[in-house]
Amino acid sequence: MRRLFDTGCHVVAQAVKCADVDMVAAYPITPQTSVVEEIAALTESGEMNCRFLPVEGEHSAMAACVAAAAVGARAFTATSSQGLLYMHEVLHMASGCRFPLVMVNVNRAVFAPWTLWADHSDSLAQRDTGWLQLYCASLQEVFNTILQAYYIAERVRIPVMVNMDGFILSHCRMIVEMPDQQVIDKYLQHQPNGWIADPQNPSAYACVTGADLYPGFREELFNDTKNADKTIIEAAKVYHELTGMWDGDLIDTYRCDDADTFIIAIGSMAAEARISVDLLREQGIKAGLIKIRALRPFPAAAISDVLSDGARVMVLDRNYGFGTEGGIIFAELKAALFERAAQLQIANKIMGIGGADVNYQMMADAVTSAWDFRR
Amino acid sequence: MTTAIKNLPRDEIVMAGNGACGGCPATAGLRIVGKAFGPNAICLMTPSCSVASIGLLPKSSFNYPILNICFAAAGSSAAGMEYALESMQKKGRLNGEKPLVFTWIGDGGTYDIGFQALSAAAERNDDFIHICYNNEAYSNTGVQRSGATPRFAATTTTPTGKQCDKKNLPLLMLDHHIPYLATASLAYPGDFYDKLVKAKNTKGFRYIELLAPCYTGWKFAAEDMIDISRKAVNCGAWLMFEAENGKIEFTNPTKKFVDGTATPDSPAEYLSMQGRYTSSLKGDNKEFVINSVASQIAADLQLLRQRSTC
Ligand SMILES: Cc1ncc(C[n+]2csc(CCOP(=O)(O)OP(=O)(O)O)c2C)c(N)n1
Numbered sequence A: 001m002r003r004l005f006d007t008g009c010h011v012v013a014q015a016v017k018c019a020d021v022d023m024v025a026a027y028p029i030t031p032q033t034s035v036v037e038e039i040a041a042l043t044e045s046g047e048m049n050c051r052f053l054p055v056e057g058e059h060s061a062m063a064a065c066v067a068a069a070a071v072g073a074r075a076f077t078a079t080s081s082q083g084l085l086y087m088h089e090v091l092h093m094a095s096g097c098r099f100p101l102v103m104v105n106v107n108r109a110v111f112a113p114w115t116l117w118a119d120h121s122d123s124l125a126q127r128d129t130g131w132l133q134l135y136c137a138s139l140q141e142v143f144n145t146i147l148q149a150y151y152i153a154e155r156v157r158i159p160v161m162v163n164m165d166g167f168i169l170s171h172c173r174m175i176v177e178m179p180d181q182q183v184i185d186k187y188l189q190h191q192p193n194g195w196i197a198d199p200q201n202p203s204a205y206a207c208v209t210g211a212d213l214y215p216g217f218r219e220e221l222f223n224d225t226k227n228a229d230k231t232i233i234e235a236a237k238v239y240h241e242l243t244g245m246w247d248g249d250l251i252d253t254y255r256c257d258d259a260d261t262f263i264i265a266i267g268s269m270a271a272e273a274r275i276s277v278d279l280l281r282e283q284g285i286k287a288g289l290i291k292i293r294a295l296r297p298f299p300a301a302a303i304s305d306v307l308s309d310g311a312r313v314m315v316l317d318r319n320y321g322f323g324t325e326g327g328i329i330f331a332e333l334k335a336a337l338f339e340r341a342a343q344l345q346i347a348n349k350i351m352g353i354g355g356a357d358v359n360y361q362m363m364a365d366a367v368t369s370a371w372d373f374r375r
Numbered sequence B: 001m002t003t004a005i006k007n008l009p010r011d012e013i014v015m016a017g018n019g020a021c022g023g024c025p026a027t028a029g030l031r032i033v034g035k036a037f038g039p040n041a042i043c044l045m046t047p048s049c050s051v052a053s054i055g056l057l058p059k060s061s062f063n064y065p066i067l068n069i070c071f072a073a074a075g076s077s078a079a080g081m082e083y084a085l086e087s088m089q090k091k092g093r094l095n096g097e098k099p100l101v102f103t104w105i106g107d108g109g110t111y112d113i114g115f116q117a118l119s120a121a122a123e124r125n126d127d128f129i130h131i132c133y134n135n136e137a138y139s140n141t142g143v144q145r146s147g148a149t150p151r152f153a154a155t156t157t158t159p160t161g162k163q164c165d166k167k168n169l170p171l172l173m174l175d176h177h178i179p180y181l182a183t184a185s186l187a188y189p190g191d192f193y194d195k196l197v198k199a200k201n202t203k204g205f206r207y208i209e210l211l212a213p214c215y216t217g218w219k220f221a222a223e224d225m226i227d228i229s230r231k232a233v234n235c236g237a238w239l240m241f242e243a244e245n246g247k248i249e250f251t252n253p254t255k256k257f258v259d260g261t262a263t264p265d266s267p268a269e270y271l272s273m274q275g276r277y278t279s280s281l282k283g284d285n286k287e288f289v290i291n292s293v294a295s296q297i298a299a300d301l302q303l304l305r306q307r308s309t310c
């Protein structure tokens, strides 16, 4: 084990270095910028054995990654907010091509009006692009999850987006344990690729299809995305066996065993919510936390298994689901738990929009003001 | 000496079952590309007639690995692929010799939506060949105007004829300080072949633009495709040159127009052979249109002449 004490952006760069990535194409945007700068510095000094492509925009960054994956390379990019929105078309192409890309999205609210601070509108707007989405709550988890993302992507051949909250994680320094390189190399052995643009065996890729074949491609992606849950679990397990570290797999839970009141959150809010759980417990409320780590595929069964009959469920959303009753995760969860509607009380609180302060007290208050616990 | 057509390699990358219109200039051009580049190459295409003409998955009528990429992304995709190949080669993870990466892109994917990424790749001097087959419109979507559509030409979005001039993209690309640039014509296949070979043997960003008279878009008889190509060159509507490290050299017959040893033909016949100019050439307008085109050609020639001597 090696130890690192650095900012989130630099931790991302270290993880990419450890993952033996062949090509990074990226374009700067706050708060992701120092990921790009650090990778540029590490590749230029030769410390990182990789080529850095300083593209002129995010559409190009993702397109470069897609083409790199087409020849069997391990590619990486990182972005935030507008950059992620700008990539949208190519995100669909990456998943449709079944290329095992990994990207980090440093979550930031979206324009307009202009803001730099965290919320989840950027990544949730890409919810249906066919990418797997993982959300992190600490820098250790960011590091571990980037490695796990390559493990997953290269096995299920679906790209993975690793999300971390802007500034809260990207600009915060934390201690990160880095497994020895031999351990990582063993974990991330290069996989044989499904399709490589190979002049010895020429074929056309992503070209025109009719209604005879197209639905099959989409259905396969749909099924494989759902079934990717098994590989996400495996990736966490094998990583745990090799390194001893554990951040949960599809979800992570805290004090859920005897709980009847649950907070559900993603990203850094899930780290803060642990304190809310402790606080609620002190007040005699049997609180527990479910941290959603994998938003795609949506871990409906894993969450349902944890929720006891009669449970109160407070879903915290750092986004708006415009034209719906509340946040996007609230809507997702209600749909997922529809069969158990009679047994559960599901409530929603939207907070932290555009970097608005969120603390454990506010989350605990969300719970105590949603239900009357005096009875 | 220009390679004679009978001496071009016999290799064919355009196979039977191709979905292009018969007499398609893009497909004819791609045949020569295959002869010049040989088998160890990877082709990237953006949505266009060429992608449509590959045929329906899983079949392909072009004997190259082809990746169809997002419309705006020719430059960045080719760059990403080349960077990846180079990196994998360094790490010993590449089987065999590193393939040549080239793009085969329409004028839409070059002049318009793809220009930003292309310009960036040229600026970085990324190591691939960009070939633009310029049919002066968005043919695949039914012939809409592009930045390469000449003034007076009718398209479905300029039904009475385009009101502004096309961009001078070859010169714009040249101003990116790229190591090799060439324009080519299907009427001069040996010259096109030689330019492709020269590009193949040069390192860095290489740009080749082929005029591709699309008879469905330009509205002339399919069998006149090569004839129209030649007329475009003979009247100066298409100028033939190449530039190694920025130094412009003209190829014939353009060279003679520049030297002053010959004068370009009047564009009258070239224009009137094409249905896309019919509405512009109607009635009293005819003389004005022909004179305008002729003086634009003279101006373009003069600009290039100056550039080549400075
Ligand atoms: C982002 C995007 N916008 C629009 C299109 C629709 N489209 C497909 S091909 C094409 C025109 C292609 O023109 P060009 O590059 O000149 O090739 P040509 O069809 O003329 O061979 C357009 C507009 C698309 N595929 N993607």
Ligand code: SF4
Binding pocket: B019, B020, B021, B023, B024, B025, B026, B027, B049, B053, B135, B139, B140, B214, B215, B216, B217
């Ligand atoms: S429309 Fe023109 S460019 Fe397209 S396939 Fe037909 S001839 Fe070729």
Ligand SMILES: [Mg+2]
Binding pocket: B106, B107, B108, B133, B134, B135, B136, B137, B138, B139, B146
């Ligand atoms: Mg075109």
